[in-house]
Amino acid sequence: ISKDVEFKDLGLIIIDEEQKFGVAAKEKLKGIKANVDTLTLTATPIPRTLQFSMMGARDLSIINTPPPNRFPVQTELRSFNEEIIRDAILFEVARGGQVFFVHNRVQNIMDVYDMLMRFVPGVRIGVGHGQMEGEKLEKVMLGFIEGNFDVLIATTIIESGLDISNANTIIINDAHHFGLSDLHQLRGRVGRSNKKAFCYLIAPPMATLTSEAQKRLRAIEDFSELGSGFNISLRDLDIRGAGNLLGGEQSGFINDIGFEMYHKILDEAIQELKESEFSDVFKLDQPKHFVRECVIESDMEILLPPEYVDVSSERINLYNELDNIQDEERLRQFTERLIDRFGPVPRQAADLINTIRMRWLARELGFEKVVLRNKTLIGYFISEQQSAYYQTAQFGNILKYLQANPKACNIKESNEKLMLYLIGVSSVNAAIEALKRVLEFEN
Known part of the structure; x- marks a missing residue:
């Protein structure tokens, strides 16, 4: 999307991992050429994009069929417990697999490394995060892919683009700090083969969390079947709201009235405009x-x-x-x-x-x-x-x-x-x- 890129005859834009793009970036892509066809791909559409599809402004296709021989990831919500973490890691290592341990704070990620070394001595552990030098990070990631590490402690840099079939357990620390889309994307890093995979969400007791955090964690635990990304996105839309349809906000709170009432009010407002200010344009579309x-x-x-x-x-x-x-x-x-x-x-x-x-x-x-x-x-x-x-x-x-x-x-x-x-x-x-x-x- 930089200014120095020129296209000879642009006819189709495909945006993969759409949830990573802001409104300005997507509008800039579509502004390169008028009437260009746009296909966006995502496992978890952001609320604003999903709302456009729900109200009929964009076409929506859902791919529900998983690859052959895949199993749903068993998702469990747990409080921080040394025994649970140790058992999860040792079980995966014992069956020849590897483990992701997600900790999204670079400041104390080495403390987590020391903690895991104490929990599971003898297990090979690597650390990777976005503030490392490129060559060093690449060496760690390649080492994990080649099986030189049993456990990879990492930030959310592993969220997309990784396909390691031997990694079938992921432990997400402080899961209540992540969004629904992030949790679903992280969970998707495991279970990419014909082995049963596990996802452990480590969070404080539910009673101490905000209502939004409780809803997110319950949703990701409830929707653990294959192809459940669309249901998770609908729940995310209900929790966060659809944002600003004509502005840049890609989510926004509609909790006070609920998604169904919001959609009803929006439909009524659109119909009112069709019948009044734009009645000539929508003559054939009268109620x-x-x-x-x-x-x-x-x-x-x-x-x-x-x-x-x-x-x-x-x-x-x-x-x-x-x-x-x-x-x-x-x-x-x-x-x-x-x-x-x-x-x-x-x-x-x-x-x-x-x-x-x-x-x-x-x-x-x-x-x-x-x-x-x-x-x-x-x-x-x-x-x-x-x-x-x-x-x-x-x-x-x-x-x-x-x-x-x-x-x-x-x-x-x-x-x-x-x-x-x-x-x-x-x-x-x-x-x-x-x-x-x-x-x-x-x-």
Whole structure:
């Protein structure tokens, strides 16, 4: 990316180990030539890059198939313990393998060397870090590759580019100081053959760590299967945030609202711009419905009963899954899975599932909110009085339905909000039928 490099006919840029590049460097690469195709490769995409893919601004391909005869690296989180470190090193050396010991502080790396010499006397130990002279560092690394050392104490310079099939144990000291991407990259230095590999994360007791450090360590311990880099990156995105989409920050905190809510707000902001300032540009991309979200309120029992799904975390997961369903086929599959896992669906859960259908109908009718209480359904129309919705044939049909059925419904305005009242609606099923009659009404 230096200025003195010129390309004759640049058509494709491939960026390997993308997480090592900053925004400025990547934009400079793409700025070399307009409309150049760019392919970025990484085991752990940084949050900002992953966010661009999640929102559809970049294409995403995932390679899940590992090389043949590979095993997942067994990952264990441990407090500093002489016996654990000694046993891990001696076990690996006894089976003819080699060990990485990662200590990322050059200032006291020789103290670690003395400590390991005391823990495992007779084991050959080398030290390598980025502040060593080039020739000396190269000699140490080549010596380790050739098997002259059993243990290599090193900083994160081993993070990428090393492929030593005989090294199948890595011990990461002070693992709580590393990022998720760094931990995953370091763990990838072992397990590169058909031997079982081990990764030991040495950290203080969890109770003494920050919540972010605890989440990172739990994530790297949980996601230890082959090809789990994408899941780790998603967790990293959730922990650190997506950064600044239009600026240089490649991560940023969204913990206060969570990733899903952040993504929802971002989608709404983009859609609002499409419908207002850039409506001419996105004429063919206008929304099917004027209402993106419809809130349902009711005094009925509409839930997954604890006696039906007894684990609270599982109920929350099911609620989230149900909330994201947007079509009848997926809703049917959800119901079948529910029956298969927990048995016949009770009335409260059946009403909950039908509430999703009711919400679809309400959105089509232009309701931002539906209240179902006291045998009455109240639909709150779009609050934006200048909305193009009020000029549509759909709203006109609702007015015609009102004129044709004055006893069954009426319309009111309160605090500049327009509301449709449907009388005699005593259940979720009755609400669905009532909304269908309004939606399908033709004069």
